[in-house]
Amino acid sequence: MKFKLLLLLELVIVRQTNALTPNELNQITFEQKIGQQISRDLAFRDSDGGRFQFRVNSGAKPTLLVLGYFHCPMLCTFINNGLIAAMQELRLDVGRDFNVVDLSVDPRETSELAAKRKAEYVKLYGRRGAALGWHCLTGDETSIQKIASETGFHFAYDPQSNEYAHPSGVIVLTADGTISRYFFGVNFSPDELRQAIVAAGKNENGSV
Template identity: 45%
Template structure:
């Protein structure tokens, strides 16, 4: 029998790797240069930041990131393509992992669009917690929205670089997720839109033990 984690938290703000969100127009070089993920392993996420949860209540990150590892996903809920692919890939991987959201780890998904509402976040939570299908997951998978200052501070702390494209009214970003230690330090980056259960499990185990992983190459999709 495999030992379970004693403490884990998945911080669902999507740390999207190097596949760019599709837009109708080719990207200007200056825009493309500002998109991606700069790995900041062992950096501390600012847990004093406040966001609004899916119920509309204001919460500080230190209320959600404390005694378990975290998978962080930065996304936005009305993304036409890439965010959904990242979240779906994360869901598929987590459904196979033998640790439970809300018990062994937690997930935080954080919108990078300051105009999105708690109602949108609540809809996404129903969709993904329902798809996960395990008791107690609702207490551990949170979908957050926030103001521009809080979003920028969180994105900067984890190296998540994105741009807003006014012409298409979309955010251009990369694809991936990050795993945090219980105290909110960045332990590992996982790139792409599919995450193997083996990689997810190992990342959570190591983060629970406060281990910081090595830099990884970005996977271009």
Template identity: 35%
Template sequence: MTPTRSGFAIALLAALAAGPAMLRGQPVERSEPLPSQLEGVGIDEKLDGRLPLDLPFVDHDGRSVKLGDYFDGRRPVILALNYYKCPMLCGLVLNGMVDGLKQIDWVPGQQFRLVTVSFDPVETHQLAFLKRRSYLEYYAKPEAAAGWSFLTGRAPSTQAILDATGFRIRWDEDRREWAHAAALIVCTPDGRISRYLYGVMFEPKTLRLSLVEASEGKIGTTMDRILLFCFHYDGEGYALHAMNLVRAGAALTLTVTALFLAYWWRREAVRRARLSAPAA
């Protein structure tokens, strides 16, 4: 196997190393053990866990920031953990995220925020600047620049955010690369982990409903919240929940019936009033 093909194979397996991870919402069963490069690599989900918002980082412009600067209590955050010199998998994840976000009518900085953090403590803000510029060009929405930050940090901060999110990575000395799983983390506006989205392709519906769920009603339309009620996340995406659909249908039926009865009673009262009124 050539080095290029070997690298792609390892990247593909890394995308699947997180247990329920999948490329496009389809589970993949492994009959063979993972290669040694991926031993210990994966994700231990920490749903509803709080992120350490006081962690110091450096943003793409070289400014000292804290993780909490990106959580304003109003907008959910999509957190992407990768490293900027990654030869393949990180790019696939970010490309897939942007491809999905392009198809919804929300923009980073308005309804939500994007934060990309390098877990490699030797990477610099200059590299983060170049990577950000490249992805903003790919996103092709100029207003997204206000809502997408790329961060770097020293080892204590990078390790702390890995621990808080359950990301287990491993340095491959032979290949001089980090082995890691492929996932996005959707966070609440106050910095809690709401959902992990696995793989390298992300359905627009999954991204939108994940953000609505994480926002706890702070963003999205009434229809978004109805859809969120009727669908549930099953590890692959948002699937139709039959019982919730029945409940929503019953509630709609009761509402329509109540409105009809109110209209009928009012019309009947007006008719009777007219009949009982004395003739002119």
């Protein structure tokens, strides 16, 4: 089953990146930067059109950060659905115990599209109060590239397909924006996710 899923993901990437060279494709990966603090004063747009800064809007809670884009035809849906499935197994709640941030790497995307995706994710998650702690963000290219660099998220734009090739996974941040752990792929262990959230809530390294 895992082999079939990996093969499917490879086919998704190849299908969406026809114009990228093999060298460019090889660079599409996560570079782990455990202990790196992201720039918390960068300004993004929340799904309601308001200003979002990690320093202001994350509160004193850990954050699960997902980088991708909202018109992504397949992979981003796999990632978010896998994350939601894992979170549904937890006694911890989005909005009460931790935040979720979906950040688009496409500077052309709008708050309206972000709001549509947020509504879908919150509905699928199905727990009261989740909307308060779930943020779907858009931003300018400078801020996006800064966060991507700080988190080791290497991606590329393919003008032929008008899509982005990017790695799949989730980044766990402490309340002060320090990278505590990475989860890779599209399926996530609920128990390991819980441990990582708890560790990040204590400002600890959540890696195993």
